[in-house]
Amino acid sequence: MSKNIQEALLDLKARQEAGEKMPCPRCGRDTMKPDLYTNALSRHADGIYVCDDCGTAEAMLDFMRNPLPLECWAQFREGEATADFKAVPGEEALKTIKAEHVPRLIRIFQQWKAGTDFKALRITAMKECPGLTQIWEEPFQALYTVADGEIVIRFRENNDAVEVAADHLTKAK
Numbered sequence: 001m002s003k004n005i006q007e008a009l010l011d012l013k014a015r016q017e018a019g020e021k022m023p024c025p026r027c028g029r030d031t032m033k034p035d036l037y038t039n040a041l042s043r044h045a046d047g048i049y050v051c052d053d054c055g056t057a058e059a060m061l062d063f064m065r066n067p068l069p070l071e072c073w074a075q076f077r078e079g080e081a082t083a084d085f086k087a088v089p090g091e092e093a094l095k096t097i098k099a100e101h102v103p104r105l106i107r108i109f110q111q112w113k114a115g116t117d118f119k120a121l122r123i124t125a126m127k128e129c130p131g132l133t134q135i136w137e138e139p140f141q142a143l144y145t146v147a148d149g150e151i152v153i154r155f156r157e158n159n160d161a162v163e164v165a166a167d168h169l170t171k172a173k
């Protein structure tokens, strides 16, 4: 473990114990319960609390002998996209979605048009597009939950070309 991370962990522990409200250090989402000690104690970061989902994930990965390295915790990553857009503003998420997910979804849409079973394609889509919340076939559209609302990506065929429309639906304030 690098010295930087060790120091960051001590700092994190102090802040958690002082009752500072912060996102889960492992996944970076706003999933911590207000009472620190009702959250899960990390199996890998001494004395650090993580959210219940991460506690379960740690137990699973341990079981598979494949723990998530501390370097990969949200708390210790900088400027890197998370696999989940729930804490990411829609505008930001849309960039990743357009650059990485849309080409994959277009391919999936074309396979669906060619007659491949949607259920199988849905599993592929969820696997290849981390952060994808839901996908439907009629009409063919993908939904992402983002920090400030939802993003809907719609696909349709027009003279052999695939048309893609993206809408960012912001939460009513």
Ligand SMILES: [Zn+2]
Residues within 6 Å of the ligand: 024, 025, 026, 027, 028, 029, 031, 050, 051, 052, 053, 054, 055
């Ligand atoms: Zn977490």
